[in-house]
Amino acid sequence: MKKIKFLIWVLILQSCSGQIKKVNGVSFVASRERINQNHVSPIVNLNANYAAIMPFGFLKEVNSPNIIFNTQRQWYGETEQGAKQYIKELKKQKIKIMLKPQIWVWRGAFTGLIKMNNENDWKTLETSYLEFILKYAKLAQELKVDIFCIGTELETFINNRPAYWKNLIKEVRNVYKGKLTYAANWDEYTRTPFWAYLDFIGIDAYFPISENKTPSVEDCLEGWQTHFFEIKENHEKFNKPVLFTEFGYRSVDYTAKEPWKSDRSMNQVNLKAQANATKALFEIFWKQEWFAGGFVWKWFHNHERAGGIDNTRFTPQNKPAQAVISNQFNMDY
Template identity: 60%
Template sequence: MRQIGILLLFFLQFSCGQKPEKINGVSFVGSREPADQEHVEAVMNVNADHAAVMPFGFIRELGSPEIIFDTDRQWYGETREGARQYIKLLQKNGIQVMLKPQLWIWRGVFTGDLKMNSEADWKRLEEEYSDFILTYADLAEETGTAIFCIGTELEEFVKARPEYWKSLIKEIRSRYQGKLTYAANWDEYPRTPFWRELDYIGMDAYFPLSEERNPGVEELREGWQKWKKQINELSRSVGRPVLFTEYGYRSMDYAAKKPWLVDRGEQQVNLTAQANAKKALFEEFWKESWFAGGFVWKWFIHHPRAGGPSDNRFTPQNKPAEAVIRDYYRKQ
C-alpha cells in the first residue's frame, strides 16, 4: 500500500500541475569539533532549509571488506556522537536533515570501484556494511531525521550483490520511518536496480556540460538538455522524484567539463564559471515538478574562513556562487 500511495501522490502532482516545495540543501561537512549556532546561522543566511550530515566509515584498500567507523581517531563530525550533535542543532533552527553516511577508501580511491575478490570477502563486506549503515539508520530514526541515504556511489557493490541491497532496504524500512534515497554517481543512476524501493532517485549530479573554459549560462543550459531528458524519463518510468544528493562545481576554468574532478590540480581560479554553472542548474531543474531539490557540495562549518576569491575548490562560500544560491533558495 505504501508504494501505491507514493505513486498516486507523484502522478497527482503532474496531473494537477502542483509544484511541490523544493529541498534547498547544503552538504554540511563534518569538522574536528562540535557545531555551534554561528555555524548554522551561515547556512540559514543562504536560505537553505535542509542540510546533509555525513558521518564516515573508512576502508584501508580497494579489496578490503573491513569498515572502520565511529572511532576516537575520526573527526568529531564524522562520528555517531558528532552526527547527532549536528542533527539536533540544525533541527533546533528549523533545518531538516538528510543523514548520509559515506565510505572513504584510503587515498581517496573511488568507492564505485569497491569490489571483493572472493565470496567470503563479499559476505564479510555485507556484514560490515550492514553494521555501519544500520547504526546510522537507527540514529536517523532516533533523531527524527527527514531523509536517510542508504549509500553513496557504490556501483560495483550494488551490481555484484543485488539481493543483499534489497534485503538491506527492507531492514532499514523496519527501523526507520522517514524517506529513503541512494546517492548514485552521475553515470551510475540508470543502472541502479532498486529505485522503486526508495522514495527519491538520488544522484550526485556531476554531469559534463561544456568543453569551454568559461561557458555562459545559456551554453550550460543547452549542455543539460540530453541529461535532463534522460533523468526525467527515468523519474516518470519508476514514479519517483529526483533528488540531487550532491551538486556543485569547482570555481576554476573548465568547471563544467569534468565536474567530478577532486584532484589538487592548480587550474586557474574562475569564480564566474562556478556561478554560471549553478545558475544554469537552478534554471533548468528547480522549476520542474518531478525534481525534489538538492544539496550543494560542499559547505564547511567555519564559514568566515571557507572558500574565498582565491579558492578553486567546490565550496561556494564567500564567492559569487554563494549569492546565486541565496537568491535561488529564497525564491523557492
C-alpha cells in the same frame, strides 16, 4: 537551426512549474569540533532548509572487507556522537536533515570500484556495511531525520550483490520510518536496480555540460539537454521524484567539462564559471514539479574562513556562487 532548437528547449523549461517547496540543501562537512549557533546561522542566511550530515566509515583498499567506523581516531563530526550533535544543533534553527553515511577509501580511491576478491570477503563486507548503515538508520529514527541515504556511489558493490541491497533496504525500513534514497553517481543512476523500493531517485549530479573555459549560462543550458531528458525519463519509469544528493562546481577554468574532478592541478580560479554553471542547473531543474531539490557540495562549518575569491574548490562560500544559491533558495514556485 541550432539557435532555434535552443529556443525551443528554453520554452520547454519555462513551461514547467509545480512543487512549491524544494529541498534547498547544503552538504555540511564534518569537522574536528562541535558546532553551535554561529556555525548554523550562515546556512539559515543562505535560505537553505536542509543539510546533509555525513558520518564516515573507512576502507583501507577497494578490496578490503572491513569498514572502520565510529572510532575515537575519527574527526568528531564523522562519528555517531558528532552526527547526533550536528543534527540537534541544525534542527534548533529549523534546518531539516538528510543523514548520509558514506564510505571513504584511503588515498581517495573511487568507492564505485569497491569489489571483493572472494565470496568470504563479500560476506564480511556485507555484514560490516549492514552494521554501519543500521547504526545510522537507528540514529535517523531516534532524531526524526527527514531523509536517510543508504549509500553513495557504490555501483560495483551493487552490481555484484543486488539481492543484498534489496534486503538492506528492508532492514533499514524495519528501524527507520522516514524517506529513503541512494546517492548514485551521475553515470550510474540509470543502472541502479532498486529505485522502485526507495522514495527518491538520488543522483550525485556531476554531469559534463560544457567544454568551455568560462561557460556561459546559455552554454550550460544547452549542455544539459540530453541529460535532462534522460533524468526525466528515469523519473517517469519509476514514478519517483528526483533528488540531487550532491551537486556543485569548482571555481576553476573548465569547471563544467568534468565536474567530478577534484584534481589539485586544476588551479586557475574562475568564479564566473562556477556561478554560471550553478545558475543554469537551477534554471533547468528547480522549475520541475518532479524534481525534489538537492544538496550543494559542499559547506564548511567555519564560514568566515571558508572558500573566498582565491579558492578553487567546490564550496561556494564567500564567492559569487553563494549569492546565486541564496537567491534561488529564496524562491518559491
